[in-house]
Amino acid sequence: MILASNSIVVRRGESPPLYLPDLSIASGAQLLLMGPSGSGKTTLLSVLAGLLPPTEGNVLLEQQNFYALSSVARDRIRGKTFGFIFQTLHLLPSLTVAQNVMLAADMAKVAVEPGRLEDLLAKLGLADKADRKSAALSQGEQQRAAIARAVLLRPKLLIADEPTSALDDANTDAVVTLLQDQATETGAALLIATHDARLLDRFDTVVTLKTQGGPVS
Amino acid sequence: MNAVSLAVAAIRARPLQSALCILSATLGSALLVLVFLLSQTIASGFQRNAEGIDIVAGAKGSPLQLVLSSVYHADVPAGNIEMSDYLALQRDRHVRQAIPLALGDNYQGWRMVGSTPDYLKLYQAEFAQGQVFAQPFEAVVGAATGMKLGESFAARHGFAADSNDIHDAAMYTVTGVLKPTGTVLDKLIITSMESVQTLHSGHHHEDHEDAQAEGHEKHDDHDAHDHDEAHDHDAHDHDAHDHDEAHDHDAHDHDEAAEEALGHQVTAVLIKTRSPIDRMNLPRQINQSSDLLAAVPSLEMARLTKSLGIGKTLILALGVGFVVLSALILLASLASSLAVRRYDLAVLRVLGASPGKLLLTVVAEAVLLSGVGTVIGLAVGHGVGYIAALNIDTLQGIVLPETFLQVHVLDGVFLLLGLVIGITASLIPAISAARTDIAGLLAKG
Numbered sequence: 281m282i283l284a285s286n287s288i289v290v291r292r293g294e295s296p297p298l299y300l301p302d303l304s305i306a307s308g309a310q311l312l313l314m315g316p317s318g319s320g321k322t323t324l325l326s327v328l329a330g331l332l333p334p335t336e337g338n339v340l341l342e343q344q345n346f347y348a349l350s351s352v353a354r355d356r357i358r359g360k361t362f363g364f365i366f367q368t369l370h371l372l373p374s375l376t377v378a379q380n381v382m383l384a385a386d387m388a389k390v391a392v393e394p395g396r397l398e399d400l401l402a403k404l405g406l407a408d409k410a411d412r413k414s415a416a417l418s419q420g421e422q423q424r425a426a427i428a429r430a431v432l433l434r435p436k437l438l439i440a441d442e443p444t445s446a447l448d449d450a451n452t453d454a455v456v457t458l459l460q461d462q463a464t465e466t467g468a469a470l471l472i473a474t475h476d477a478r479l480l481d482r483f484d485t486v487v488t489l490k491t492q493g494g495p496v497s
Numbered sequence: 498m499n500a501v502s503l504a505v506a507a508i509r510a511r512p513l514q515s516a517l518c519i520l521s522a523t524l525g526s527a528l529l530v531l532v533f534l535l536s537q538t539i540a541s542g543f544q545r546n547a548e549g550i551d552i553v554a555g556a557k558g559s560p561l562q563l564v565l566s567s568v569y570h571a572d573v574p575a576g577n578i579e580m581s582d583y584l585a586l587q588r589d590r591h592v593r594q595a596i597p598l599a600l601g602d603n604y605q606g607w608r609m610v611g612s613t614p615d616y617l618k619l620y621q622a623e624f625a626q627g628q629v630f631a632q633p634f635e636a637v638v639g640a641a642t643g644m645k646l647g648e649s650f651a652a653r654h655g656f657a658a659d660s661n662d663i664h665d666a667a668m669y670t671v672t673g674v675l676k677p678t679g680t681v682l683d684k685l686i687i688t689s690m691e692s693v694q695t696l697h698s699g700h701h702h703e704d705h706e707d708a709q710a711e712g713h714e715k716h717d718d719h720d721a722h723d724h725d726e727a728h729d730h731d732a733h734d735h736d737a738h739d740h741d742e743a744h745d746h747d748a749h750d751h752d753e754a755a756e757e758a759l760g761h762q763v764t765a766v767l768i769k770t771r772s773p774i775d776r777m778n779l780p781r782q783i784n785q786s787s788d789l790l791a792a793v794p795s796l797e798m799a800r801l802t803k804s805l806g807i808g809k810t811l812i813l814a815l816g817v818g819f820v821v822l823s824a825l826i827l828l829a830s831l832a833s834s835l836a837v838r839r840y841d842l843a844v845l846r847v848l849g850a851s852p853g854k855l856l857l858t859v860v861a862e863a864v865l866l867s868g869v870g871t872v873i874g875l876a877v878g879h880g881v882g883y884i885a886a887l888n889i890d891t892l893q894g895i896v897l898p899e900t901f902l903q904v905h906v907l908d909g910v911f912l913l914l915g916l917v918i919g920i921t922a923s924l925i926p927a928i929s930a931a932r933t934d935i936a937g938l939l940a941k942g
């Protein structure tokens with residue numbers, strides 16, 4: 281198991297407590313996290329990534345209690361172990377495409393082998409866009425740049441939050457294929473959280489979240 | 498991409514706001530450094546010019562006027578004193594050195610000073626060319642006059658170049674050119690006291706002959722000379738010196754009397770006392786027991802500086818105002834840019850940056866903006882001071898322009914101050930950036 285969660289409960293402010301399902305993700309596995317809006321998908325991803333200490337329960341990252349580590353240590357491990365793709369593509373508009381992709385290495389303070397950036401950009405059809413400001417890219421190009429950044433360091437886990445909710449069928453297919461291929465290629469486990477039912481038949485393993493109530497699996 | 502290059506990218510992404518931050522920091526620091534440098538160089542210039550002069554004695558009038566006119570050559574003297582007064586001072590056992598000054602002429606606006614070579618020594622003047630005056634009508638010129646060795650010239654009566662009363666009876670010759678001293682000496686033409694006195698005693702007689710030789714058309718528009726013929730003989734008669742009544746050109750009378758008086762008078766005496774106690778007592782003694790006025794340059798200048806201090810305080814307040822304004826602009830700019838960049842910061846966190854790194858990025862942005870602004874401001878302050886010192890007449894001889902081109906301790910102090918203010922202004926936005934609730938932001942999409 282590369283990542284597992286046990287009996288996670290999150291209480292925040294006035295909101296009712298969220299009971300989140302137990303997950304266990306094997307190295308290289310591909311998994312879909314389904315659930316309606318507000319069911320806690322993003323919350324669960326935050327907990328798994330070490331960004332949100334759960335009120336109850338624990339997260340095991342490679343058999344280690346993730347939240348036993350300091351927050352700075354979790355930041356460092358997250359940078360090296362996780363690749364993230366957000367629903368709204370968060371490239372820094374003031375940086376170039378290459379700089380945006382390299383942020384993954386810079387923030388995790390990890391060196392990248394020479395040629396890795398160029399290879400990756402070429403593979404994702406961004407070779408000629410490397411030195412453009414990311415704000416000058418199309419939606420699709422931005423999404424590919426975000427994927428390039430997520431896989432740059434060959435993370436053990438590739439996590440995407442609603443990567444397809446704004447896309448048409450053809451693009452949804454293309455993006456899921458790209459994510460699955462990249463995950464396979466870099467040996468990463470893939471976890472996609474979505475309420476997009478179009479993705480259901482692309483994954484063998486599906487974990488479902490319900491709007492309220494107790495844990496579901 | 499480290500914290501600094503991220504900050505640079507953020508600064509370049511908002512050129513207008515960044516420029517505003519830099520500009521306000523520039524204005525504040527430029528004003529502050531300019532005022533401090535000016536007041537410091539002026540104060541040290543005052544001091545440099547009065548070095549070795551404990552007391553000035555001259556005709557009764559205002560002490561400040563006496564000091565300004567005879568030490569700084571910035572005002573018109575109130576009158577002259579008798580040669581015998583000077584000789585008495587020279588003999589006084591409390592006086593170590595008494596240097597006479599005979600003022601009242603100029604050449605192209607450069608004041609002429611009739612004195613002794615001791616006057617040059619007072620300022621430790623060195624010769625760039627030539628040597629000290631030895632014969633009558635030899636003159637030594639200050640570096641700023643731009644006059645050449647061997648140049649010959651006629652003095653004009655008065656302190657301004659537009660006087661039309663020319664002493665063309667005798668021509669002066671430049672026998673020495675001084676190196677710059679950074680004192681008022683640079684703007685003076687120094688000659689022997691005897692030269693000035695001879696010129697004034699012989700004024701009417703010889704000037705007239707000379708003017709006649711030049712022809713009458715020229716002579717006619719020389720108002721000052723119109724009546725010269727009427728009392729040729731008077732000019733030779735210094736001791737029975739009351740020709741005031743001899744003619745009725747009232748406006749001219751006084752001027753002429755003063756002018757001729759220089760033939761046997763001096764304008765002021767620069768005194769170095771034998772001991773500090775003498776320096777304290779001698780002025781009172783002179784003021785009480787003679788017709789002379791004694792003034793202490795350091796006291797008069799201290800009083801003047803104090804009254805100028807109000808202006809300095811005002812400009813300083815303006816500078817401080819700009820510094821505070823720049824801090825506020827920086828704060829507002831950082832806060833608004835962070836509101837826009839919240840998600841960027843969250844992304845950095847997800848990519849593995851620690852909260853400390855976000856804090857550092859924001860602080861780096863502030864340090865860059867305020868640092869660049871302060872450095873530009875310091876350069877501008879120095880530059881404006883330099884240009885002012887070069888071009889404002891009253892500053893010449895008091896302020897050395899070159900001092901504005903040198904790095905000053907104040908620069909370090911102001912740079913540090915600018916950075917501290919920048920960091921302070923950035924602390925609140927920086928801490929809020931570091932504390933960003935990443936999970937909450939992600940949940941909002």
Ligand SMILES: Nc1ncnc2c1ncn2[C@@H]1O[C@H](COP(=O)(O)OP(=O)(O)OP(=O)(O)O)[C@@H](O)[C@H]1O
Binds near residue numbers: 318320321936940942
């Ligand atoms: N910062 C927060 N403080 C309090 N409650 C929150 C916070 N963020 C989210 N919630 C609540 O937690 C619940 C789960 O939110 P979450 O964003 O995880 O849902 P989601 O499944 O990702 O929804 P969506 O599909 O719309 O993205 C929601 O009821 C939401 O209102």
Ligand SMILES: [Mg+2]
Binds near residue numbers: 321322939940
């Ligand atoms: Mg969500």
